[in-house]
Amino acid sequence: MTLGLLQPEGEIETQRLILRPMQETDIDALHLIFTDPGVTASFGIEPFSRDQMEGWLRRNLDHQSAFGYGLFSVILRESGTLIGDCGLEQMEVEGVRVAELGYDFRSQYWNRGFATEAASAVRDYAFAILRLPRLISLIRVGNLASRRVAEKVGMSLVGESMRHGTPYWTYSIEGPSKPPGESPAEP
Numbered sequence: 694m695t696l697g698l699l700q701p702e703g704e705i706e707t708q709r710l711i712l713r714p715m716q717e718t719d720i721d722a723l724h725l726i727f728t729d730p731g732v733t734a735s736f737g738i739e740p741f742s743r744d745q746m747e748g749w750l751r752r753n754l755d756h757q758s759a760f761g762y763g764l765f766s767v768i769l770r771e772s773g774t775l776i777g778d779c780g781l782e783q784m785e786v787e788g789v790r791v792a793e794l795g796y797d798f799r800s801q802y803w804n805r806g807f808a809t810e811a812a813s814a815v816r817d818y819a820f821a822i823l824r825l826p827r828l829i830s831l832i833r834v835g836n837l838a839s840r841r842v843a844e845k846v847g848m849s850l851v852g853e854s855m856r857h858g859t860p861y862w863t864y865s866i867e868g869p870s871k872p873p874g875e876s877p878a879e880p
């Protein structure tokens with residue numbers, strides 16, 4: 694397990710990062726991610742407008758209130774800079790509720806292992822603290838960097854599906870098995 698120190702405020706510390714619950718005041722830093730040409734190209738979308746960014750952030754804050762967890766803002770410890778987001782989002786896939794593990798980072802910080810470090814900590818938090826039974830990641834077919842992160846956190850390809858006309862790989866990982874008689878927590 695690579696779970697970093699879990700602070701009372703709900704923060705997770707890893708070797709180089711702090712993952713802390715997202716806040717309304719993160720909007721400007723988050724907007725830098727979702728207007729980053731590398732990030733928007735990965736999603737095949739236009740850069741977010743301010744309205745879109747506010748809506749995205751509002752949905753995550755509402756998710757945090759509803760479920761007690763959501764996407765974290767990822768802060769680089771050495772500088773205090775918000776460089777990405779990583780966390781969990783409830784969704785329904787083929788009629789089943791499941792938590793998705795997601796991550797987005799500003800392109801100037803890519804390929805230094807930050808997404809893997811953050812996603813590994815969220816995986817451990819999801820299984821050890823939230824006791825979720827399973828995590829998935831839905832990855833746009835062809836997003837090789839995201840696929841590699843999923844592989845590095847221990848996920849396996851379990852399927853491919855169309856969402857809104859776009860093909861996605863489904864990566865999945867099961868939590869550790871529970872002692873007999875102990876049922877896994879519902880997501």
Ligand SMILES: CC(C)(COP(=O)(O)OP(=O)(O)OC[C@H]1O[C@@H](n2cnc3c(N)ncnc32)[C@H](O)[C@@H]1OP(=O)(O)O)[C@@H](O)C(=O)NCCC(=O)NCCS
Pocket residue numbers: 731732735736796797798799802803804805806807808809810831832833836837838839841842
């Ligand atoms: C996906 C993303 C979060 C990865 O962040 P990151 O911090 O660079 O990830 P890491 O450094 O931990 O790992 C990246 C891995 O992908 C590999 N990689 C990067 N680009 C690649 C490419 N074009 N083809 C194959 N592998 C690639 C890297 O070599 C590295 O693997 P390695 O450690 O085995 O060498 C980042 O690229 C991103 O924010 N992309 C835009 C948003 C996005 O796609 N989010 C995911 C939605 S499902």
